[in-house]
Amino acid sequence: MKAIVIHMAKDLRLEECAVEKPGPGEVEIRLAAGGICGSDLHYYNHGGFGTVRLKEPMILGHEVSGHVAALGEGVSDLAIGDLVAVSPSRPCGACDYCLKGLPNHCFHMRFYGSAMPFPHIQGAFRERLVAKASQCVKAEGLSAGEAAMAEPLSVTLHATRRAGEMLGKRVLVTGCGPIGTLSILAARRAGAAEIVAADLSERALGFARAVGADRTVNLSDRDGLVPFSENKGTFDVLYECSGAQPALVAGIQALRPRGVIVQLGLGGDMALPMMAITAKELDLRGSFRFHEEFATAVKLMQGGLIDVKPLITHTLPLGEALKAFEIASDKGQSMKTQIAFA
Numbered sequence: 247m248k249a250i251v252i253h254m255a256k257d258l259r260l261e262e263c264a265v266e267k268p269g270p271g272e273v274e275i276r277l278a279a280g281g282i283c284g285s286d287l288h289y290y291n292h293g294g295f296g297t298v299r300l301k302e303p304m305i306l307g308h309e310v311s312g313h314v315a316a317l318g319e320g321v322s323d324l325a326i327g328d329l330v331a332v333s334p335s336r337p338c339g340a341c342d343y344c345l346k347g348l349p350n351h352c353f354h355m356r357f358y359g360s361a362m363p364f365p366h367i368q369g370a371f372r373e374r375l376v377a378k379a380s381q382c383v384k385a386e387g388l389s390a391g392e393a394a395m396a397e398p399l400s401v402t403l404h405a406t407r408r409a410g411e412m413l414g415k416r417v418l419v420t421g422c423g424p425i426g427t428l429s430i431l432a433a434r435r436a437g438a439a440e441i442v443a444a445d446l447s448e449r450a451l452g453f454a455r456a457v458g459a460d461r462t463v464n465l466s467d468r469d470g471l472v473p474f475s476e477n478k479g480t481f482d483v484l485y486e487c488s489g490a491q492p493a494l495v496a497g498i499q500a501l502r503p504r505g506v507i508v509q510l511g512l513g514g515d516m517a518l519p520m521m522a523i524t525a526k527e528l529d530l531r532g533s534f535r536f537h538e539e540f541a542t543a544v545k546l547m548q549g550g551l552i553d554v555k556p557l558i559t560h561t562l563p564l565g566e567a568l569k570a571f572e573i574a575s576d577k578g579q580s581m582k583t584q585i586a587f588a
């Protein structure tokens with residue numbers, strides 16, 4: 247079988263790799279769709295991000311769906327042929343954080359396609375994947391591409407949970423890539439009354455409107471959010487999805503007293519307007535990955551309560567993986583680019 251392996255920046259190869267057999271509690275999945283994520287692009291374009299660097303070849307990918315092809319011993323809740331969304335979140339279940347109900351902070355997390363630990367955790371972009379049955383959520387009724395969106399959608403559902411009460415709130419989303427646009431969908435589903443989306447790209451803002459943003463602000467006008475900053479600010483919640491300091495600073499000025507900042511964008515360390523955070527009693531909350539939200543993401547899509555289809559802009563066959571990574575790297579073209587494995 248073939249897998250998409252990154253060796254170093256810009257050295258991506260389609261390589262032959264060994265087929266595994268599902269053990270007890272595991273299933274073999276014939277991969278159907280794989281979405282290219284920002285972290286995959288960092289490995290592809292830069293060989294890593296921050297202090298996380300590739301030290302050995304690694305199979306990329308963590309946003310995947312596929313069909314069950316073989317069942318290991320003791321698996322009874324899945325059947326051959328089922329379409330499943332596969333969660334890349336693989337906590338150990340036994341460390342302090344797992345036992346405290348914070349599996350996304352597991353000490354021994356084995357999240358697919360991550361060079362944080364060494365040896366690296368190999369990813370899921372391979373024709374055949376052996377996974378635990380407990381990672382698989384049945385996705386009947388969805389397309390393979392939608393099922394593969396469960397992962398980034400879960401990230402934004404987790405962020406929405408971190409934000410706290412959403413009913414009737416006024417929300418600002420800065421950065422309208424896949425995570426920003428999915429945040430708009432998640433916030434709306436959770437009851438946000440008004441959602442304003444901000445980005446530098448008019449094209450990205452078009453996607454934000456397509457998924458339900460009430461208003462959009464182009465931040466290439468540096469004063470774009472100033473009208474929202476009057477009278478101590480407008481918004482109750484900020485989803486900061488850009489990782490860019492100017493967006494965070496402008497967003498903070500536009501928050502009302504006691505507003506909540508949920509930081510999702512990872513753009514490195516930045517200086518913060520501590521005076522405003524203190525004087526307006528703002529809550530600054532990080533949000534990282536997800537766990538139980540994964541099954542919720544699948545359910546919300548199956549029920550037609552969240553529609554991610556407008557965000558899937560490109561689907562390329564496995565043989566064109568390199569081209570898919572080039573397209574995904576070009577924000578002027580791509581929102582979410584996926585690879586069709588079968």
Ligand SMILES: [Zn+2]
Nearest residue numbers: 283309397398
């Ligand atoms: Zn992702």
Ligand SMILES: [Zn+2]
Nearest residue numbers: 338341344352
């Ligand atoms: Zn653990």
